[in-house]
Amino acid sequence: MSTTFQLDTSTSRANPTPAPMKRLTVPRIRARKKDGETETPLVMLTAYTARQAQLLDSHCDLLLVGDSLGQVIYGLPSTIPVTLRMMADHAAAVVRGSYHAVVVVDMPFGSYEESPQKAFESASFLLKESGAAAVKLEGGEAMAETVAFLSQRGIPVMGHVGLTPQAVNVLGGYAARGRSDAEADKIVGDAKALDEAGAFSIVIEGVVEPIAIAATQAVAAPTIGIGASAQCDGQVLVTEDMLGMFERVPRFVKKYGNIAETIEQTAQKYAQEVRERSFPTEDQTYQPK
Ligand SMILES: Nc1nc(=O)c2c([nH]1)NC[C@@H]1CN(c3ccc(C(=O)N[C@@H](CCC(=O)O)C(=O)O)cc3)CN21
Ligand SMILES: CC(C)C(=O)C(=O)O
Ligand SMILES: [Mg+2]
Numbered sequence: 001m002s003t004t005f006q007l008d009t010s011t012s013r014a015n016p017t018p019a020p021m022k023r024l025t026v027p028r029i030r031a032r033k034k035d036g037e038t039e040t041p042l043v044m045l046t047a048y049t050a051r052q053a054q055l056l057d058s059h060c061d062l063l064l065v066g067d068s069l070g071q072v073i074y075g076l077p078s079t080i081p082v083t084l085r086m087m088a089d090h091a092a093a094v095v096r097g098s099y100h101a102v103v104v105v106d107m108p109f110g111s112y113e114e115s116p117q118k119a120f121e122s123a124s125f126l127l128k129e130s131g132a133a134a135v136k137l138e139g140g141e142a143m144a145e146t147v148a149f150l151s152q153r154g155i156p157v158m159g160h161v162g163l164t165p166q167a168v169n170v171l172g173g174y175a176a177r178g179r180s181d182a183e184a185d186k187i188v189g190d191a192k193a194l195d196e197a198g199a200f201s202i203v204i205e206g207v208v209e210p211i212a213i214a215a216t217q218a219v220a221a222p223t224i225g226i227g228a229s230a231q232c233d234g235q236v237l238v239t240e241d242m243l244g245m246f247e248r249v250p251r252f253v254k255k256y257g258n259i260a261e262t263i264e265q266t267a268q269k270y271a272q273e274v275r276e277r278s279f280p281t282e283d284q285t286y287q288p289k
Pocket of ligand 3: 066067106
């Protein structure tokens with residue numbers, strides 16, 4: 001029996017008792033694309049907290065602890081300042097709050113680019129601290145050696161090509177990629193390099209549709225699109241974006257809810273009742289007898 005307030009901690013490091021429902025695995029995710037086809041697209045959403053993970057878990061194949069938490073939770077101007085400590089703590093919360101989806105953790109900027117060895121140290125830290133199953137890192141050909149190094153040593157890697165937000169200072173912004181022939185060729189080449197290096201899946205972000213389709217068809221691993229194409233092998237969005245937490249969101253976001261309005265209206269009701277002393281009532285007050 002469980003209540004609304006009870007977290008399922010059955011797969012956390014603190015409590016390794018087996019969960020009632022078996023968690024999906026990386027090989028099962030990888031196997032969803034067979035002979036270049038994916039019957040039912042993979043569903044991925046970001047999660048940063050235990051309660052959010054609880055609510056999303058049964059609806060998703062994968063939960064991504066994205067470094068977008070820098071902007072979404074911490075109010076930072078980009079993902080550049082996000083640290084390993086932040087990623088590990090949020091990933092641990094998401095693992096505690098879920099028991100079905102595969103939890104993937106973004107490697108933050110500066111924790112992996114230097115060498116495969118550095119990447120292994122950072123990735124193993126993230127997995128040990130959180131109990132997550134896999135990491136995601138940004139970059140194509142330049143990261144292929146690192147992807148192979150990690151996957152051959154027990155750490156499944158999800159790739160990420162196209163609009164790679166950690167490269168914002170090189171790219172000069174968050175504009176869609178793949179409009180020139182050179183850019184298009186690079187994106188498809190990057191996806192192929194990650195595929196050959198053993199990435200179990202590849203995020204394609206902010207890429208013009210024909211190139212997202214070409215990259216999807218060029219690789220054996222399932223691609224997960226965000227601002228890419230419905231023909232990718234799966235889709236991902238930042239949960240807060242699709243819930244309607246923010247006014248301004250990238251063009252590729254569809255707002256499925258209006259949580260911002262709900263929060264504001266609810267806070268307004270509470271504030272009004274406090275100010276007119278209609279809250280708390282007898283129901284919310286302790287009496288001696
Ligand atoms: N809340 C949130 N959602 C995201 O999708 C997201 C993050 N944060 N943080 C990390 C990166 C940054 N991303 C972004 C950020 C901004 C745009 C954006 O505003 N794009 C414009 C075009 C910009 C241009 O042409 O220069 C757009 O209209 O889509 C896109 C992706 C995607 N990621
Ligand atoms: C948008 C997804 C793919 C991501 O990398 C993140 O949330 O950080
Ligand atoms: Mg990210």
